[in-house]
Structure formats: structure tokens, C-alpha cells
Amino acid sequence: MFQRFDDSTSPDQGPPRLKALRQQLEIESFDGFLIPRADAYQGEYVAPSDDRLAWLTGFTGSAGFCVVLRDIAGVFIDGRYRLQVKSQVDTTHFTPVAWPETKPGPWLKEHLPAPHVMAYDPWLHTLSEIESIEAAGVTLVTTDNLVDRVWADRPAPPVGKITVQPLELAGESHEDKRARLAAQLRDAGHDAAILTLPDSIAWLLNIRGSDIPRNPVPHCLAILHADASLDLFAASEKLTETGDHLGCDIRLHAPEDFLEALAALNGTVRVDKAYAPAIVPQTITAQIAFDDDPCILPKACKNATEIEGARSAHLRDAHAMVNFLAWLDEQQPGLTEIDVVTALEGFRAETNALRDISFETIAGAGPNGAIVHYRCTKNTNRALQDGELLLVDSGGQYVDGTTDITRTVVMGSPAREQQECYTLVLQGMIALSMARFPRGLAGRDIDALARAPLWRHGLDYDHGTGHGVGSYLSVHEGPARISRLSDVALQPGMILSNEPGYYREGAFGIRIENLIVVQDAPQMGDKRDQLSFETLTWVPLDRRLIAVDMLSPSERDWIDRYHATIAEKLSVQGKARDWLEAATQPL
Structure with a gap:
């Protein structure tokens, strides 16, 4: 567990x-x-x-x-x-x-x-x-x-092992990545860049870590130089499983030597003031150029190998989710939130490929679903009641990709109000899934697409519509988001969540989430340069909660196509096969 x-x-x-x-x-x-x-x-x-x-x-x-x-x-x-x-x-x-x-x-x-x-x-x-x-x-x-x-009994800092992310999963060697970023440093007139984000270092060096649960990143620090060499500051006991992977251009140091190394730098040093701890610029005596972490944008724009890995991971995860949802539909009253979380983790574990869950599973029944980032405990654990909604937000970490999916289902028969609210959220998710937009737009420019159906009824939600997702890295990854606060231009290869919601305090919560990847849009019309989204998540929606009379013909077509594709892509056995066939029938 x-x-x-x-x-x-x-x-x-x-x-x-x-x-x-x-x-x-x-x-x-x-x-x-x-x-x-x-x-x-x-x-x-x-x-x-x-x-x-x-x-x-x-x-x-x-x-x-x-x-x-x-x-x-x-x-x-x-x-x-x-x-x-x-x-x-x-x-x-x-x-x-x-x-x-x-x-x-x-x-x-x-x-x-x-x-x-x-x-x-x-x-x-x-x-x-x-x-x-x-x-x-x-x-x-x-x-x-x-x-x-x-804090008298404060735990000791973690010393998790660092492992290698092989080339067949990374899609680009760390030598090539360092050379590519070093050329950018030279072009900018920067002699070195300070790297303090663990997922940036993990991506750059094609390594993964185990210092914290859920996100496979190592606690370490690094200095990338304009000659493509790198100083890595990590406890030596973490590196026993990396072998010769790092090579001679990467110099290893103890973490406590980091500040001394900063003070000894010369030339122009690049520091990302949005992420680097304040002690970094306070310690550097060389000239500082405040600029973005050079890894952030390249890391966000997944290469073809990483995107193919994401597709595979999501199909694997979808099989687990379908088995879980089929199981859930058979359960009798009295099932608790903890039962739901434990069962879902079990179905993911049965893939024999799960490294970890990608975050603490959210299983909010009834009013608990209205707590956006609810985590059930023994003290808050709630039994599912007939007629209540259950919001399940979960994900898995696989070596070829990171997943994040939310489905809201009804226990028994839904009320009309539940169906109406669910359908408004679904319409927003569909609008974003179908979006075509000019290259250069940011998340803030398309966030309203997902909110518009709710806005028309005086409703909204108090979180962003989407976040970036890593490639067997952090489930929440910058710099791009689908949010009214994000001005980062969307680019092909970025994997994002698409998760509008609606929450009524004391009653229920609704969220529907798929992961999507930005792609070049097929040309049409006057052949303007546009982007669109490819859906990565293939798990049925709860048809019982869809108010079909509220849908436009194009929305109905999208749902039917989505479900038909799921039926084609997934191959499950036994009762889950019967459940999937019923769940993916045309509206």
C-alpha cells in the first residue's frame, strides 16, 4: 500500500x-x-x-x-x-x-x-x-x-538512491542535453547557470531519485558551465547505482561545498530568481544575470520518445482505472473512501509497472468531494451513501510516464442537479479538448474555454484549469499552465492537465480530468499556424451523470468518439470487459 x-x-x-x-x-x-x-x-x-x-x-x-x-x-x-x-x-x-x-x-x-x-x-x-x-x-x-x-524530534534529511533513466526512455543523452543548453548559455553571454530544481537536474542528467514520495527526483544542486561540464552537489551514498552514467564531464561534490563553489564563480552567472533560494544570489560575488532556469522549457517540451512513453503509460493506467471503476460499480453501500483508495492502488499495482502513485489519491465522497485537495484519513474517512457523488483524483508514476486522472461517479442514481453541474464541467473539458488556437497563445488565453459553460450559469471554480506534467518526474511541472495567471506560450510537446470542476460546500464536488499534449494542428481553412491538443487519457465518463439534453451535437459527437476510441484501445477481461462495453455505448 x-x-x-x-x-x-x-x-x-x-x-x-x-x-x-x-x-x-x-x-x-x-x-x-x-x-x-x-x-x-x-x-x-x-x-x-x-x-x-x-x-x-x-x-x-x-x-x-x-x-x-x-x-x-x-x-x-x-x-x-x-x-x-x-x-x-x-x-x-x-x-x-x-x-x-x-x-x-x-x-x-x-x-x-x-x-x-x-x-x-x-x-x-x-x-x-x-x-x-x-x-x-x-x-x-x-x-x-x-x-x-x-523541532526536537525533526527527522533526518533523506538519502535516497539515484538511478539512471535510460536513453530509450529519455530520448536524448545527457551529453547532448548539456551541449544544447551550454550553447544557449554562450549565446546569452553567460558563463554558468545555477540549477536548484531537482526535476531540472534529473531531466538534464537523465537520472531519477527517491528522496521524497510521489515524485522521483533527487535532492541535489548543480552548476552548469558554458563548456557543457557540470558540478553536481549530492551525497555520495546516493550515487552508488549510477555507475559510469555521469561520465568525466560531471564533477561530484558534497552538498555542503555548494556555497563555497558559488562564491568562487567568475564571469556572468545565470540565476533564476523565481526558483533559486535567496541564499544563492546572496552568496555569488560574480556578476549575476537573472534569467530562467535553462532546463525548464526544454524539459516541458517532451520529445517524441517521451510522448510515446506517455501514451503507453496512460493506456496501462487506463486498464487499471477501468478495472477499478468496474469493481466500484459492483460494491454495496458501506464502502468507505479508504476502501476506494486502497482498491485503486491495488489495481495500479497489478500492472507490475507502477513505481509509485504520483500524488496522494483524492477520494472524496459527498461533501468531502468539495474539498479540492482532500485526503482521507482514519479520522475523516466517510462511507459512500446512495445518491452521493464520489470524486477520485489519482495518478501513477511509471518509468515511461506520469499519469493524473480525475473521474467523478455517482453511487446509485443521480439527482437532476448533480447531472446539470456535471454536464457543465464536462462541456468545459470538451471545449478545451477540441480547441484550436494560434501559436504563441498562453494558458491564460484559453483558460476561459473551460469555464464558459459554468460562467453562463453563475458558477466557477477556484483553481487553475491545468498544470504541466513531467515525464516520470513531477506530476505538477512548470512553466506552462492553463490558468488566467499563466503567460507562458504553449508549445508542442507540453503535457498538461485539463481539469475543470465545480464544488458545492457541504454537498458535493465534481472534477473531470484528462491529460493532453500540445501538438501542431492539422492545417485547414486558410492554413494559419495553429496548435491543438492530443488526448492521452482513455477512461470512460460516467454516462449516468451526463444530461444529454444539455449537449450540443458536436459535444455528443465528441463523447461518442471518445468512448468508441476507448473501446478500441483497451482490452480488459471478465466483468470489466462487460462494464467497459456498457460504459462506452453511444449516447
């Missing part, structure tokens, strides 16, 4: 820990301290030793931060976590703050007396974050981590 269902935090733990942290503020004469969700690698998923936000507050969401002052502690959370934070945090001691609507800089300006001194750990915040707070007139100073001082 991959997922655990125990509650790792409790609201009761927060107050004494908050008190101990404030004692450190008194000792240092600081007015406050910043506690991010992120670790030094700016990862969404963090090792237990880096889970400071959850340890202090009880909040376990994948994004957010806490600002602890002498008399108030604000927990900043976005729209995905407005419900979750209420159940995990002691709100008599911690104050939930709507973010990004409320920025930390202005909030601090309002709550801090002048003069004021805020402290932060420069390993855990990017320069962009620090500059945005300082722009509000707040004085920030660096310090060692005050949470670590009072």
Missing part, C-alpha cells in the same frame, strides 16, 4: 509549538518569522524533515505559508484549501488568510508595528518572494531556521 491514512498532524499540536517559536522571536528580538511550505528545492512535495509548515500549524496542503508575529500568526492559503484549513488548523491561534488575494507584504505592513524586523531562512525563500515583501516597506533579515531550533 502506497498511501497511509493516519493524521500526521493535529490542531492541538499547534499552540505549544507556536509558543516555543515565539520564544525564539523574543530571544533574537525579531518581530516575526516566515515559514513556507517549500523546502530549499522549492518542491511541492517535501521530505518529512522539511515539512515545517505542517509541523507548526497542522495544515498539510501542497501550497501556502505561515507568517508568525508576536501577536498573530497568519496561515496563507489559496482557493483550493479554504475548507481544508478549517479542519486542520487551530483557528483560535492561527488566522487563515486568503492568498493570493491578500499579499504577505501589505498584510505585514498592516499588522507589524514600526520599526519592525521580519526574519527568514534564506534557503527556503526565493529572491522574488523576498523582493515582493520588501517592496511593501517591510524590513527582512536572514537567520538560521527558528522552527528547526524548537
Whole structure:
């Protein structure tokens, strides 16, 4: 079993820990301290030793931060976590703050007396974050981590093994990747680039790691030079399985030597201020050129080998999902969310190819489905009731690809209102799936396509429509998104999620998610240069929830074609075969 269902935090733990942290503020004469969700690698998923936000507050969401002052502690959370934070945090001691609507800089300006001194750990915040707070007139100073001082039983940092991602799966050697990126550095007049994102280093060197669950990336740091050589800073015990893969152009160093190496750099050094910890530019004495991590865009644009791997991984995953959904339809009342998660993990494991789940499975029954990033525990576990909706968001990590899929199903017979809301979400997903758009547009330019059916009924959802997905890497990958906030132009090879939703607090949640890959659109009309999407996910929709009378002819045709393709692509046995045949019948 991959997922655990125990509650790792409790609201009761927060107050004494908050008190101990404030004692450190008194000792240092600081007015406050910043506690991010992120670790030094700016990862969404963090090792237990880096889970400071959850340890202090009880909040376990994948994004957010806490600002602890002498008399108030604000927990900043976005729209995905407005419900979750209420159940995990002691709100008599911690104050939930709507973010990004409320920025930390202005909030601090309002709550801090002048003069004021805020402290932060420069390993855990990017320069962009620090500059945005300082722009509000707040004085920030660096310090060692005050949470670590009072976290008596803090776990040790992970030392997971690094493995090789073979050429037949990567599609390009790390020598060629380094040469390609080094040429770009030389063209830009940069002598070196600092790499701090684990998935960037993993992609560049064709390696994978095991330091954190769910995302197969190694905790390490690197400096790429304009001559295509690279300095890799990683614990030696992690590298025992890489053999001769790295070669002589990659120099190995202990992690603790990283800052010394930064200080010794000459020429012009490229630093991505959006991802590199603030301590990086604070340590470099050479000239700094602030620019994007050179790996981010090439990593996002999958090559033909990676796309073919994604297709294979999604077909394998679809077989597991169909077996799961067929099983689910046979279950009697009394089935719980934990039962659902455990069964789905079992069906994925039966593929004999699953390396890990790609994130904690979300199985939200009834009102729990309205918690966007809900994770069931023994304390929250809910039995599925007749007539309720069940939202299941899950994915797998396979060596040839990363999957992420959401299906919402009804237990028993649906109410008309459930069908109407589901169909509006489905119409948005179809609109994005069918989209053709000019080359050069970004996620913000097409996000409205998925929301328009909901908007017409005064409805919406408080999360992005899509995120990038890695190739046996992070399930949430930058830089492209389908979101009103994303200005990154979409390019062929980018794998994205397409996941509109609708959530009614206390009642139900609906989300439908397929993964799609950006492709050159077949020419038509006046042969304008356009892009479109290829669907990667092949799992039936719940026909019981589709209000057919709300669909246009083109939407009905899309669903029927989608289901017919699923029936052609998938070959399952026994009762699952009968279930699939019924599930893919034309509307």
C-alpha cells in the first residue's frame, strides 16, 4: 500500500509549538518569522524533515505559508484549501488568510508595528518572494531556521538512491542535453547557470531519485558551465547505482561545498530568481544575470520518445482505472473512501509497472468531494451513501510516464442537479479538448474555454484549469499552465492537465480530468499556424451523470468518439470487459 491514512498532524499540536517559536522571536528580538511550505528545492512535495509548515500549524496542503508575529500568526492559503484549513488548523491561534488575494507584504505592513524586523531562512525563500515583501516597506533579515531550533524530534534529511533513466526512455543523452543548453548559455553571454530544481537536474542528467514520495527526483544542486561540464552537489551514498552514467564531464561534490563553489564563480552567472533560494544570489560575488532556469522549457517540451512513453503509460493506467471503476460499480453501500483508495492502488499495482502513485489519491465522497485537495484519513474517512457523488483524483508514476486522472461517479442514481453541474464541467473539458488556437497563445488565453459553460450559469471554480506534467518526474511541472495567471506560450510537446470542476460546500464536488499534449494542428481553412491538443487519457465518463439534453451535437459527437476510441484501445477481461462495453455505448 502506497498511501497511509493516519493524521500526521493535529490542531492541538499547534499552540505549544507556536509558543516555543515565539520564544525564539523574543530571544533574537525579531518581530516575526516566515515559514513556507517549500523546502530549499522549492518542491511541492517535501521530505518529512522539511515539512515545517505542517509541523507548526497542522495544515498539510501542497501550497501556502505561515507568517508568525508576536501577536498573530497568519496561515496563507489559496482557493483550493479554504475548507481544508478549517479542519486542520487551530483557528483560535492561527488566522487563515486568503492568498493570493491578500499579499504577505501589505498584510505585514498592516499588522507589524514600526520599526519592525521580519526574519527568514534564506534557503527556503526565493529572491522574488523576498523582493515582493520588501517592496511593501517591510524590513527582512536572514537567520538560521527558528522552527528547526524548537523541532526536537525533526527527522533526518533523506538519502535516497539515484538511478539512471535510460536513453530509450529519455530520448536524448545527457551529453547532448548539456551541449544544447551550454550553447544557449554562450549565446546569452553567460558563463554558468545555477540549477536548484531537482526535476531540472534529473531531466538534464537523465537520472531519477527517491528522496521524497510521489515524485522521483533527487535532492541535489548543480552548476552548469558554458563548456557543457557540470558540478553536481549530492551525497555520495546516493550515487552508488549510477555507475559510469555521469561520465568525466560531471564533477561530484558534497552538498555542503555548494556555497563555497558559488562564491568562487567568475564571469556572468545565470540565476533564476523565481526558483533559486535567496541564499544563492546572496552568496555569488560574480556578476549575476537573472534569467530562467535553462532546463525548464526544454524539459516541458517532451520529445517524441517521451510522448510515446506517455501514451503507453496512460493506456496501462487506463486498464487499471477501468478495472477499478468496474469493481466500484459492483460494491454495496458501506464502502468507505479508504476502501476506494486502497482498491485503486491495488489495481495500479497489478500492472507490475507502477513505481509509485504520483500524488496522494483524492477520494472524496459527498461533501468531502468539495474539498479540492482532500485526503482521507482514519479520522475523516466517510462511507459512500446512495445518491452521493464520489470524486477520485489519482495518478501513477511509471518509468515511461506520469499519469493524473480525475473521474467523478455517482453511487446509485443521480439527482437532476448533480447531472446539470456535471454536464457543465464536462462541456468545459470538451471545449478545451477540441480547441484550436494560434501559436504563441498562453494558458491564460484559453483558460476561459473551460469555464464558459459554468460562467453562463453563475458558477466557477477556484483553481487553475491545468498544470504541466513531467515525464516520470513531477506530476505538477512548470512553466506552462492553463490558468488566467499563466503567460507562458504553449508549445508542442507540453503535457498538461485539463481539469475543470465545480464544488458545492457541504454537498458535493465534481472534477473531470484528462491529460493532453500540445501538438501542431492539422492545417485547414486558410492554413494559419495553429496548435491543438492530443488526448492521452482513455477512461470512460460516467454516462449516468451526463444530461444529454444539455449537449450540443458536436459535444455528443465528441463523447461518442471518445468512448468508441476507448473501446478500441483497451482490452480488459471478465466483468470489466462487460462494464467497459456498457460504459462506452453511444449516447
